[in-house]
Amino acid sequence: MSLLPETSPTLEDRNKRVVIDFFRHVLEARNPAAAKDFVTDDYKQHCRHIPGGKDGLERYLRQIFGDAPPLPVKDEMTQPPVLLVAQNDVVVIAGYAPQPEPEAPNTLYDYFVFDAFRLRDGKLAEHWNSINKIAPPRHP
Template identity: 85%
Template sequence: MNATAEPTLEQKNRQVVVDFFRHVLEARNPAAAKDFVTADYKQHCRHIPDGADGLERYLRGLFGDAPPLPVKDELAPPPVLLVAEGDVVIIAGYVPQPEPAKPGAFYDYFVFDAFRLRDGKLAEHWNSINKIAPPRHP
């Protein structure tokens, strides 16, 4: 049996998502986005524009003109969930938030991102950070 088996599609796709977070988001490097997303990258969130150029512009607005940070070997903190099935990868992070009613206290908060990959790049993105509307009952 070969000890160095070829990584599965799911393993490769998980690594692309992790590397996107490390090289682009954690390193605060908008220019690196083009290395990870397709030119026609589709956002399913209203606050981020479509396309690789749109994502780069959005990230420049967030990170400003500061130089990128060094790329870390691992995500810090590591994701609490990282799953892949075929061309879809879901990653979730734990981001405790200040408790408004209790100064100094925090409550559990999780952020989820889902990506569809095409040819080894991120082609679509959905996330859990959106406007919150009051519940509507049928």
């Protein structure tokens, strides 16, 4: 099942396709070298734990994926997003990633991961995500 329409794509549809292809070719295929095909030279990260720039992203992905060879690229995403929206040059994608329930062994709780990208000239130019360091709640 395709996530995008087969008719002439709008700017938003083209931008969604870039994000989906980035996930397929780089993240799901575990191929850091492919990142250069999807991001601008001045790619800006809004996540402190991921370095900025095309080279910074590739180095970060190499740390995560290690020296294993890339996996084959699949025709569709292995784990399709539960949400994929675009407005002008911004695309937001959300994935479902159930996590172990700390207080109930052998059960999972619903957890969703969000990524937002700003695109420029058909490439990812900025990135924000919802994965952050966990800290105890602070009460006012």
